Ligand SMILES: CC/C=C\C/C=C\C/C=C\C/C=C\C=C\C(=O)SCCNC(=O)CCNC(=O)[C@H](O)C(C)(C)COP(=O)(O)OP(=O)(O)OC[C@H]1O[C@@H](n2cnc3c(N)ncnc32)[C@H](O)[C@@H]1OP(=O)(O)O
């Protein structure tokens with residue numbers, strides 16, 4: 108028995124068993140709740156700008172904010188996509204969603220987009236910097252333009268939108284909540300997405316800096332770091348073959364991907380007056396993935412109770428160093 112368990116352990120250590128798979132099956136402890144969490148009317152008479160709001164997570168945020176009473180503006184490059192999303196959400200919620208074309212890489216376009224927005228709704232109360240560009244690529248294969256494209260969308264785009272709106276809000280003495288969507292690897296860095304990791308880290312530095320500097324103008328700045336949530340935009344560029352999805356899920360302690368509506372509820376809370384004391388916060392929202400990857404001994408989840416008996420006996424038998 109003991110020899111058999113030792114052999115099993117050796118085979119596990121040499122990688123023939125799934126390194127990340129837990130010895131216990133995931134039993135659906137963490138079902139997602141996808142309805143809007145806040146009180147209806149929380150965002151009545153509020154205007155929310157969501158960059159990249161036409162698709163994926165930005166779209167889900169727009170649905171939730173609109174359900175809660177906000178007048179939303181969604182902005183990105185593809186006007187047709189934006190218009191379709193805006194119409195669908197407006198008719199679903201009864202609250203107007205406006206579509207405004209804007210390439211956030213271009214500061215002049217950003218300024219014109221904000222002119223357009225001011226004419227439509229006035230300056231926003233809620234700003235969600237969600238637009239991004241990313242793809243997995245070995246760093247030695249990146250061209251200068253590939254690097255620059257991601258940095259321009261994510262870091263410069265966020266800065267152009269935030270600074271232009273910030274200046275105008277300060278001028279009008281109007282407070283606002285700014286939120287940036289980054290990633291869990293903004294902190295750790297990550298191979299194969301170096302431009303995105305660098306840009307998202309820059310966004311976090313910008314938001315923490317402005318949280319300190321612009322509180323005096325009535326502006327709050329917060330950050331959400333989502334873990335993996337299925338969207339076409341992300342998954343088609345991060346896992347085009349689908350080969351890595353199971354590996355990812357196996358290392359998430361809650362045993363599943365996140366849902367767009369779950370993230371949208373957190374976004375709504377952090378953008379609402381219920382969070383008016385929250386500024387400079389970085390909230391990781393990843394089902395436990397980050398700590399699961401980081402912990403030195405977390406692979407020991409694969410050790411079975413029988414294997415533990417053998418290991419414990421071996422450890423207890425050892426005397427001295
Ligand atoms: C192990 C992983 C397992 C599972 C993963 C599963 C799920 C994901 C989990 C977590 C996700 C975590 C973080 C996600 C962060 C995100 O940001 S996801 C959002 C993704 N959405 C988008 O990217 C949408 C917008 N993207 C785009 O429009 C394009 O993809 C873009 C390339 C970013 C920009 O388009 P644009 O038209 O402006 O640019 P191009 O002219 O096409 O390209 C510019 C230069 O980049 C080079 N390029 C483009 N693609 C690639 C590539 N795949 N590899 C290498 N280089 C690329 C292109 O050649 C240009 O350079 P040049 O040729 O030198 O001119």
Ligand SMILES: NC(=O)C1=CN([C@@H]2O[C@H](COP(=O)(O)OP(=O)(O)OC[C@H]3O[C@@H](n4cnc5c(N)ncnc54)[C@H](OP(=O)(O)O)[C@@H]3O)[C@@H](O)[C@H]2O)C=CC1
Nearest residue numbers: 159162163164183184185210211238239335336338340341
């Ligand atoms: N899904 C996930 O697992 C994770 C996502 N994230 C983050 O969540 C956010 C949303 O991603 P997700 O919804 O998954 O992916 P999407 O691809 O659906 O969203 C990205 C959005 O950004 C917009 N966009 C891209 N380039 C520009 C530009 N130059 N100017 C204006 N808008 C632009 C796109 O619209 P258009 O093409 O019309 O310009 C699109 O709507 C991103 O910040 C991403 O980094 C973070 C961690 C995990």
